[in-house]
Amino acid sequence: MENPYLPYPVRIDDIEVATEDKSLKTFKFVFLNEGDEEKFAYQAGQFAELSIPGVGEIPIGIASSPVEKGFVKFTVFKSGVVTTHLHQMKVGDVMGLRGPLGNWYPWDTLEGKNILIIGGGFAFTTLRSSIVYMLDPANRSKFGNIDVVYGARTPGMLLYKDELVEWEKRDDINMHLTIDTEAPNWDYNVGFTPTITEQKAPQADADTYAIVCGPPIMIRFTLPVLENLGYKNDRIILSLENRMKCGIGMCGRCNIGKELVCKDGPVFTLEDINLTPKEY
Amino acid sequence: MKVIKIDKAKWASGVSSLQGTYKIIGPAVDGDAHNFKELAKGEEPDFNFLNTKLSPKSIVFPQSEKMLEYSVDENKEDHHIMKEVKKDYSPRAVVGIRPCDAKAINLVKMNFDTDDYKDPYWLKLYEATTFVGLACDKPCDSCFCTSTGCGPYNEEGLDILLKEDGASYVAKALTEKGETLLGAAGFSDAGDEAAFEAGKKDAEAKITSSVQTDKLKDFSTLDLYNADFWEDLSFACLNCGTCTFACPTCWCFDIQDEVKGKDGVRVRNWDSCMFPLFTMHTTGHNPRGTKEHRVRQRFMHKLKYFVDKYEKGIMCVGCGRCVNQCPVNIDIRKVCDVMNNHVPEPVK
Known part of the structure; x- marks a missing residue:
């Protein structure tokens, strides 16, 4: 019997400060044992438990993409016991990784469709994974137009800036970057994510899906905008967060109604979410 | 299906002879009540009880259990690598074990034994255990098992069903595991199955308390969730968690790391949906931040979410422990009836 609680041993291969306030760092892990990377095969949108012996575990969305091989990346906000400890760890340190966990963005359904991605703040990690996946030469032709609205408070709070700049230059993805208020040397949009969505996002049609990830306040003001643009609830895809322990649907705390965020989610359509209690 | 008659005079020696091959866990006096414990050599299970105070779920799901171990000593080559215990x-x-508690273990199995994941700790203990049930000829006033898809002679989840019959026990072997145990104990006299039929009828007639569950599956989840009775039903609750610890079908757990010196273990402990920390996010946001939320979660889980998810009825076997032990007399039978008789607001 495979033990789903036993993490794969990993080594921290690289640590990058991800935002100007240093509250987020991107950790690159490599697997210690041969074969574990293959066992960890994942899809964009899934998460994993970062497992620090002696400290605990924390569920975090996978920021690297299935098309990137040899490592797994997570961008982590320093907030609780485990993430604060992780932020103090060094390159070369050994810890555990358990997963991949949860479902993913519905890539089969999304094939042949136009994709609108809306992200805010540091909830851009699995969206980054998704964009890298879609832009991969082997995959780009499977999708129609790709639009990305991504907002942060300031330019320095945007994640993955080098990649954002590169994507801006491409003609097969429409980037709509935004910050909350004017800043020097900022050549893109200014305004909250919902406002920029209203101005820049494509109108809905039967072949367009929106994937939305961000803080609750952003989601609350973005959903009415999408409705005005004609997006139906089954075309709006969200990724939820809840407190988790096991990550495999057994420990009982992350449920919204009968759905378990860790196992039946974290990805749900708005249509599905509207049928469940709002306990997230 | 083999039925065996066991003379009470031979019972003790039979159980004792099992102790070479099996650990025997049975009811024993524990303070002011009975509870299950591992019996010492020569110690007999004490059948002079109605039901135990705590359910025997800890036999397959210990209240605190080591999951993994590791060293945090950086001088060791394998430091910070988790290992099986x-x-x-x-x-x-x-x-x-009472039939209600055996059925409860069967219900809980659906949580720990899924197509996607198997919980190795729970399942290995389950597989190592032979369940020898004792039919209830004297149900408690608070028992309502006959209306929960269970009953005083229910066989689900059991390997053997025992019943007292004057100077002897009659044992029905329900599985191969059960037959093996009876053989190992040296019990082989043929018994009469008719004893079970008569006993079952009498015992069921003694259970007068019941719940109504027929309409639960037809409600929309949100109709029940948004119903106006939750404030009233949860008003007296202290969120003490007694119900969840006593309940044979409550399985929620927490996972924690503990380090002593340089040696660490990852353990799991029973947890409870009654506790605010159970669901609190790191930000301080709590999706079930009030006791009303938490009480609603417990009953909705048992009486609606579980019903919809597995289509095996409610997640309650009618053992009555929560009814007896709740310090403020919250009664699942009443809650269940209120839910079942709910009249949703007409759609405007």
Whole structure:
């Protein structure tokens, strides 16, 4: 019997400060044992438990993409016991990784469709994974137009800036970057994510899906905008967060109604979410 | 299906002879009540009880259990690498489990044994255990098992069903595991199955308390969730968690790391949906931040979410422990009836 609680041993291969306030760092892990990377095969949108012996575990969305091989990346906000400890760890340190966990963005359904991605703040990690996946030469032709609205408070709070700049230059993805208020040397949009969505996002049609990830306040003001643009609830895809322990649907705390965020989610359509209690 | 008659005079020696092969876990006096414990050599299960104070779920789901171990000593080559813990999964038999508690273990199995994941700790203990049930001829006033898809002679989840019959026990072997145990104990006299039929009828007639569950599956989840009765039903609750600890079908758990010196273990402990920390996010946001939320979660889980998810009825076997032990007399029978008789607001 495979033990789903036993993490794969990993080594921290690289640590990058991800935002100007240093509250987020991107950790690159490599697997210690041969074969574990293959066992960890994942899809964009899934998460994993970062497992620090002696400290605990924390569920975090996978920021690297299935098309990137040899490592797994997570961008982590320093907030609780485990993430604060992780932020103090060094390159070369050994810890555990358990997963991949949860479902993913519905890539089969999304094939042949136009994709609108809306992200805010540091909830851009699995969206980054998704964009890298879609832009991969082997995959780009499977999708129609790709639009990305991504907002942060300031330019320095945007994640993955080098990649954002590169994507801006491409003609097969429409980037709509935004910050909350004017800043020097900022050549893109200014305004909250919902406002920029209203101005820049494509109108809905039967072949367009929106994937939305961000803080609750952003989601609350973005959903009415999408409705005005004609997006139906089954075309709006969200990724939820809840407190988790096991990550495999057994420990009982992350449920919204009968759905378990860790196992039946974290990805749900708005249509599905509207049928469940709002306990997230 | 083999039926065996066991003379009470031969019972003790039979159980005792099992102790070479099995650990025997049975009811024993524990303070002011009975609870299940591992019996010493020569110690007999004490059948002079109605039901135990705590359910025997801890036999397969210990209240606190080591999951993994590791060293945080950086001088060791394998420091910070998690390893399986060596555990004892030798055969054991729980002798005298009530049919309701055995059914509860079967219900909980659906949580720990899924197509996607198997919980190795729960399942290995489950597989190592032979369940020897004791039919209830004297149900408690608070028992309502006959309306929860269970009953005083229910066989689900059992390997053997025992019943007292004057100077002897009659044992029905329900599985191969059960037959093996009876053989190992040296019990082989043929018994009469008719004893079970008569006993079952009498015992069921003694259960007068019941719940109504027929309409639960037809409600929309949100109709019940948004119903106006939750404030009233949860008003007296202290969120003490007694109901969840006593309940044979409550399985929620927490996972924690503990380090002593340089040696660490990852453990799991029973947890409870009654506790605010159970769901609190790191930000301080709590999706079930009030006791009303938490009480609603417990009953909705048992009486609606579980019903919809598995289509095996409610997640309650009618053992009555929560009814008896709740310090403020919250009664699941009343809650269940209120839910079942709910009249949703007409759609405007």
